[in-house]
Amino acid sequence: MTPPPAAAESIHAVGPPADSQINRDLLAPMEGVSLGYFLLLGTTLLAVTAAALTWIYQIYIGLGIAGYTHPVFWGVYIVTFVFWVGIAHAGTLISAILYLFRAKWRNAINRSAEAMTVMAVMTAGMFLGIHVGRIWKAYFILPYPNQRGLWVNFRSPLEWDTFAISTYATTSIVFLFIGLIPDLAIARDRTAGWRRLLYTGLALGWQGTARQWKAHSRSVLHLSGLATPLVLSVHSVVSWDFAMSIVPGWHATIFAPYFVAGAIFSGFAMVLTVMIPVRRIFGLEAYITDYHFENMARFILLTSWIVGYAYMTEYFVAWYSGVEAEQSAFWFRAFGPYWFSTWTMIVCNVVFPQLFWFKRLRTHVPTLFVVSTFVNIGMWFERYVIIITSLGREYDPAVWGVYTPTWAELTIFTGSFAFFAMLFLIFMKLLPVVAIYEVKELAIHERAHAAEGAH
Amino acid sequence: MPSLQGIFDAPGPVADATKRLRHRGFTDLEIYAPAAFPELDDALDEKPSRVRVFTLVGGLLGVVTGYAMTIWMSYDWPVMIGGKPFAAIPTYTVIGFELTILFGGLATLLGLLLVGRLPYGSFGRNDKGYDKRFSGEEFGLVVGCRERDVAEVDALLRAHHAKEVNLVEA
Numbered sequence: 001m002t003p004p005p006a007a008a009e010s011i012h013a014v015g016p017p018a019d020s021q022i023n024r025d026l027l028a029p030m031e032g033v034s035l036g037y038f039l040l041l042g043t044t045l046l047a048v049t050a051a052a053l054t055w056i057y058q059i060y061i062g063l064g065i066a067g068y069t070h071p072v073f074w075g076v077y078i079v080t081f082v083f084w085v086g087i088a089h090a091g092t093l094i095s096a097i098l099y100l101f102r103a104k105w106r107n108a109i110n111r112s113a114e115a116m117t118v119m120a121v122m123t124a125g126m127f128l129g130i131h132v133g134r135i136w137k138a139y140f141i142l143p144y145p146n147q148r149g150l151w152v153n154f155r156s157p158l159e160w161d162t163f164a165i166s167t168y169a170t171t172s173i174v175f176l177f178i179g180l181i182p183d184l185a186i187a188r189d190r191t192a193g194w195r196r197l198l199y200t201g202l203a204l205g206w207q208g209t210a211r212q213w214k215a216h217s218r219s220v221l222h223l224s225g226l227a228t229p230l231v232l233s234v235h236s237v238v239s240w241d242f243a244m245s246i247v248p249g250w251h252a253t254i255f256a257p258y259f260v261a262g263a264i265f266s267g268f269a270m271v272l273t274v275m276i277p278v279r280r281i282f283g284l285e286a287y288i289t290d291y292h293f294e295n296m297a298r299f300i301l302l303t304s305w306i307v308g309y310a311y312m313t314e315y316f317v318a319w320y321s322g323v324e325a326e327q328s329a330f331w332f333r334a335f336g337p338y339w340f341s342t343w344t345m346i347v348c349n350v351v352f353p354q355l356f357w358f359k360r361l362r363t364h365v366p367t368l369f370v371v372s373t374f375v376n377i378g379m380w381f382e383r384y385v386i387i388i389t390s391l392g393r394e395y396d397p398a399v400w401g402v403y404t405p406t407w408a409e410l411t412i413f414t415g416s417f418a419f420f421a422m423l424f425l426i427f428m429k430l431l432p433v434v435a436i437y438e439v440k441e442l443a444i445h446e447r448a449h450a451a452e453g454a455h
Numbered sequence: 456m457p458s459l460q461g462i463f464d465a466p467g468p469v470a471d472a473t474k475r476l477r478h479r480g481f482t483d484l485e486i487y488a489p490a491a492f493p494e495l496d497d498a499l500d501e502k503p504s505r506v507r508v509f510t511l512v513g514g515l516l517g518v519v520t521g522y523a524m525t526i527w528m529s530y531d532w533p534v535m536i537g538g539k540p541f542a543a544i545p546t547y548t549v550i551g552f553e554l555t556i557l558f559g560g561l562a563t564l565l566g567l568l569l570v571g572r573l574p575y576g577s578f579g580r581n582d583k584g585y586d587k588r589f590s591g592e593e594f595g596l597v598v599g600c601r602e603r604d605v606a607e608v609d610a611l612l613r614a615h616h617a618k619e620v621n622l623v624e625a
Contacts, residue, residue: 155546159550163550174563
């Protein structure tokens with residue numbers, strides 16, 4: 001049992017420094033704020049304020065200031081809602097599905113991706129409120145006991161959506177929080193003042209005992225098992241908001257997998273778009289490596305093909321169905337007044353990602369940034385195409401019409417990006433952007449193996 | 456009763472030392488680690504974690520609540536639509552599913568808190584065996600023993616590559 005003293009020394013030789021380098025590196029982004037940070041935060045705050053004032057004005061004046069008019073009553077607000085719900089999906093995919101598949105490369109990016117999930121769901125959720133005409137009656141969607149004895153209609157996909165989105169928001173917050181507990185304890189032990197107070201409270205007295213870690217890893221495992229079907233269900237339910245109706249262009253059985261693939265596609269693109277500057281600014285190259293980015297690029301390439309295949313299937317089914325309304329709806333998409341959105345969607349989502357076939361481009365950070373930004377744009381236009389063009393021309397030619405977004409919608413749309421950015425900027429200063437304990441787990445394993453080799 | 460705190464650099468020696476101490480009849484043991492390691496998972500307690508019971512019960516409660524709520528509400532104010540049954544089970548599956556996940560997830564959080572004994576003590580400010588290094592990259596094994604066993608435990612911890620052994624409580 002007792003090894004020779006020489007072996008003991010060899011373990012000491014590879015021991016860590018006084019405080020761990022990983023802690024110092026990964027807690028560093030939380031310290032201090034530069035002028036640039038304040039400028040950025042101020043800009044986002046300005047845009048959010050503009051959007052908030054617009055919303056207040058809209059509540060006062062009515063939805064008329066949005067471009068809603070016959071026959072299109074689902075406009076940019078719903079487009080942007082679907083866009084943000086989609087963005088949320090990458091976080092759960094990275095933290096839950098890749099966890100179940102034991103993909104170790106997820107460790108460096110899962111924290112920020114999970115945080116993005118929570119922020120994106122929050123942003124998306126607001127659009128449901130912005131979209132409804134009478135926000136003060138929004139609680140009607142919940143099944144609560146009331147004097148009239150009425151209950152909500154559980155047959156409606158919009159009701160399913162209420163349950164799906166609120167479950168998703170809650171579960172993502174729980175998942176993020178459970179992952180954060182050990183890192184909050186790290187921060188608690190290394191900060192002073194109000195931060196120490198905050199982290200002490202949030203870390204719940206975490207000490208990292210064997211019993212706590214065992215419960216923790218089981219909880220993460222079980223939550224991953226729950227979150228995996230959840231993430232698939234959420235965007236399926238969102239797609240059924242459309243597919244359950246008989247609007248030409250919406251009434252299709254492929255909608256659920258089509259939307260889920262699109263969500264993962266856009267989500268990975270958003271993670272890349274955000275993480276590339278974050279890594280650069282905070283010098284996290286040692287933790288978030290080109291290998292992580294390359295793997296995300298592979299995912300984007302794969303899901304780009306699934307999305308592209310769905311586009312082709314849509315057109316094929318419209319043609320093969322022999323239903324004139326379907327056929328003309330799809331003709332209208334590509335060659336009608338909204339041709340620009342359709343071709344932007346196809347070029348950004350199917351053509352540009354093909355660059356990722358080449359390893360040199362997958363590992364070239366500027367290319368990754370540009371392509372992922374184009375994917376974000378393309379995926380927003382995908383929802384625009386699906387929602388607006390389908391509503392613009394339903395069965396009766398007498399009620400065909402063209403929709404154009406108004407200044408109010410565009411202000412609130414811009415505000416949603418600013419809101420997301422603002423939340424992320426605050427997150428970066430308050431919580432560790434990389435899951436510290438997971439990085440350590442890998443590092444300590446590697447060191448232990450190196451020490452065994454030295455025996 | 457004195458407690459000895461051994462500081463280690465790797466999980467393997469901690470697991471070995473724990474096994475040895477348990478074999479020698481020491482029961483007041485606590486392991487501290489900077490991350491989860493499979494070697495340490497079962498070092499003190501071989502039984503599977505009880506968190507799974509929470510997840511299961513939460514999930515079952517969710518699915519029952521989902522279907523029961525929707526079906527009951529449909530009959531509480533029956534609305535005939537297209538001659539179909541009042542309770543449209545296939546569409547209620549979405550609600551049943553979402554509540555399974557919601558309740559399961561919240562129950563898992565509750566399980567973590569109860570099984571992991573969180574929130575703990577004075578929120579980690581003055582716990583006897585804990586050291587800030589354990590949220591760095593070092594491991595701890597804290598052994599409560601009788602006065603006369605101190606020398607033996609000390610020797611045992613050092614023999615398992617403890618780079619430091621401290622008396623944390625006299």
